[in-house]
Amino acid sequence: MLEKAIYGGRRYWVWVCFLLSLIGVGFLAYLYQFQNGLGVTGMSRDVSWGLYIGQFTFLVGVAASGVMVVLPYYLHDYKKFARLTILGEFLAIAAVIMCMLFIFVDLGQPLRVLNVILHPTPNSVMFYDMLVLSGYLFLNLLIGWTVLGAERKEVAPPKWVKPLIILSIAWAPSIHTVTAFLYAGIPGRHFWLTAILAARFLASAFAGGPALLIILAMIVRKYTKFDPGKEAIQTLGKIVTYCMLINVFFLGLELFTAFYSQIPGHMHAFQYLYAGLHGHSQLVPIMWLSSILAVIAIALLVFPQIRKNESLLAVACAATFFSLWIDKGFGLVIGGFVPNPFEKITEYWPTLPEALITLAVWAIGFLVLTILYKIAVSVKEDVVFDKYGERQIKAE
Amino acid sequence: MSMNRREFIKIAGLSSILGIGGVTGVTALKNSVEASQVSKNPEALTAKRWAMVVDMSKFASEEDFQPCIDACHRVHNVPHVTDNPKHEVKWMWPETYEHAFPGNEDEYRAEKYQHMPFLMLCNHCENPPCVRVCPTQATFKRKSDGIVMMDMHRCIGCRFCMAGCPYGARSFNYKNPRPFIDESKENPEFPTRMKGVVEKCTLCYERLAKGLEPACVEAAKEVAVKKGTTPGLIFGDLEDPASEVRKILSERFTIRRKPELGTSPSVYYII
Ligand code: SF4
Ligand code: SF4
Ligand code: SF4
Numbered sequence: 001m002l003e004k005a006i007y008g009g010r011r012y013w014v015w016v017c018f019l020l021s022l023i024g025v026g027f028l029a030y031l032y033q034f035q036n037g038l039g040v041t042g043m044s045r046d047v048s049w050g051l052y053i054g055q056f057t058f059l060v061g062v063a064a065s066g067v068m069v070v071l072p073y074y075l076h077d078y079k080k081f082a083r084l085t086i087l088g089e090f091l092a093i094a095a096v097i098m099c100m101l102f103i104f105v106d107l108g109q110p111l112r113v114l115n116v117i118l119h120p121t122p123n124s125v126m127f128y129d130m131l132v133l134s135g136y137l138f139l140n141l142l143i144g145w146t147v148l149g150a151e152r153k154e155v156a157p158p159k160w161v162k163p164l165i166i167l168s169i170a171w172a173p174s175i176h177t178v179t180a181f182l183y184a185g186i187p188g189r190h191f192w193l194t195a196i197l198a199a200r201f202l203a204s205a206f207a208g209g210p211a212l213l214i215i216l217a218m219i220v221r222k223y224t225k226f227d228p229g230k231e232a233i234q235t236l237g238k239i240v241t242y243c244m245l246i247n248v249f250f251l252g253l254e255l256f257t258a259f260y261s262q263i264p265g266h267m268h269a270f271q272y273l274y275a276g277l278h279g280h281s282q283l284v285p286i287m288w289l290s291s292i293l294a295v296i297a298i299a300l301l302v303f304p305q306i307r308k309n310e311s312l313l314a315v316a317c318a319a320t321f322f323s324l325w326i327d328k329g330f331g332l333v334i335g336g337f338v339p340n341p342f343e344k345i346t347e348y349w350p351t352l353p354e355a356l357i358t359l360a361v362w363a364i365g366f367l368v369l370t371i372l373y374k375i376a377v378s379v380k381e382d383v384v385f386d387k388y389g390e391r392q393i394k395a396e
Numbered sequence: 397m398s399m400n401r402r403e404f405i406k407i408a409g410l411s412s413i414l415g416i417g418g419v420t421g422v423t424a425l426k427n428s429v430e431a432s433q434v435s436k437n438p439e440a441l442t443a444k445r446w447a448m449v450v451d452m453s454k455f456a457s458e459e460d461f462q463p464c465i466d467a468c469h470r471v472h473n474v475p476h477v478t479d480n481p482k483h484e485v486k487w488m489w490p491e492t493y494e495h496a497f498p499g500n501e502d503e504y505r506a507e508k509y510q511h512m513p514f515l516m517l518c519n520h521c522e523n524p525p526c527v528r529v530c531p532t533q534a535t536f537k538r539k540s541d542g543i544v545m546m547d548m549h550r551c552i553g554c555r556f557c558m559a560g561c562p563y564g565a566r567s568f569n570y571k572n573p574r575p576f577i578d579e580s581k582e583n584p585e586f587p588t589r590m591k592g593v594v595e596k597c598t599l600c601y602e603r604l605a606k607g608l609e610p611a612c613v614e615a616a617k618e619v620a621v622k623k624g625t626t627p628g629l630i631f632g633d634l635e636d637p638a639s640e641v642r643k644i645l646s647e648r649f650t651i652r653r654k655p656e657l658g659t660s661p662s663v664y665y666i667i
Contacts, residue, residue, distance in 0.1 A: 341563055
């Protein structure tokens, strides 16, 4: 099926070349970082994780969110998601690959990365994160490829994929839960030390991931003959709405506990992020941007009449995505480090090489995504669907 | 020390490949290696759990504590990174009370306590979160004496341990540390590090093995001799009821940093 990726129009190749050039620039920036050490980033002794780990965290959520289309389709037989599932699975693959790359570019000694496997350490959450992420990648590759392959041959997918699909559904929340445990089990970082963190992660993931998927589905529909289905997009919109509301509710729970209890350690990070602390307020504008985007997103999403308008839905999804991207891909990580264990403040802002590397990893992700979607769409364009979006299988 | 940790691992790995040692064989070998690390040299200082007491009454000004810091940083080739405070590497340094013991601030506390230079170092926690989170065991607690060690050749530089340490005891080499080491003062007996690894106080395990006290403790003694007082840093075995640290702990009021986190630090402060 891979050969489908090399037949494309002019637009396809321009896009691929654009991504490749971003990757090239980022690769040079990475060589610079590799040569000079992580000192070329904005990270410090106090804020020892930054944009890379933030992006990793955010993207684990995007990867996990694939389950939001797979689950209704396979467990509830929700036929309208038939054409979306493959897009969800392939998005998960691209996201997991980006996750792994973000971990890799964050390492101080990347050549020693195999030490994690050579010296497996079951007491480290990182160990489980590695296991669940690679397992999830494998499952999605296998399932996505097999189901699509069967579709191309216009036969029913082999029986053995069904149990794997069920497994992948159970697996998806685990990757984000384990990722939350990276943070939530650390003593002395009040911002992260909260039992609700994994739940918050899942809620924001199940809002942000499907929001991205809606946008992707709209793009696919615009530029190809393949239509994932209007109703499928609307249902996804509903999922985004509920999850975004739950996410904001969870954030409210955190704020209540911190500010009603008035325990300084619990309030500090929120104060730093949203109001500034002891005159340090570098993150305040973007955190407010995130909040405003969240309000806009919710205002557009909660009213079904507005949500049914696809261009407004697209705006709402973009707002959701960027709001969560700032909140989780940036604020969450930095907030945990400010103030530091001495209650001093060191601020963080990414540097140019760091931003270029980050951009390149995203470009790699989008390249993988483009190729996978190209294949999926080429196969799907040839397949006949009935009015429910269920593919027509000749063999039956 | 005839065999270091790396060599042990190689041998252990090899013997298990060859089927010489099963799990028990490896464990036995590991124990003997652990033992050899501390008892090979008959003069080596040993303990069940090393601890340090910092007597703040002896640290009034910079001239009292700076020699301890300098001694540590000199014998361990700790880079003096001056061009960017964000990349600072330090194994021992002073903090004021409000920063050393955050959450215990009191605006009416006597001035003299507010400005005391509390010496910070790794607490060699009995239950160290840094060890718990490390995905490669590059930081590990030595069973024989409780020292939280670093294997800088194994560290992948993920900095999970820095997020995990609630005491800010760890430094990361954001760049090649070698240009920041004064060559004329370099200690050829202690390895220098490369960029991309984490480092911290290792309680002078290398000196203990030779029968020497930690460098900072030695420096504190020199200061004490000059001033005609007792030293401000006291080092000893927490599990030996007859040790000096235990004697102090049974007589004086001491505090530890953030004991509520359950890490059980091995560094005590007398105010
Ligand atoms: S003080 Fe920090 S680095 Fe030292 S043992 Fe405790 S947790 Fe680990
Ligand atoms: S930075 Fe090194 S010592 Fe720290 S957790 Fe990672 S591998 Fe372990
Ligand atoms: S015990 Fe050794 S390594 Fe630790 S601070 Fe003192 S001199 Fe430095």
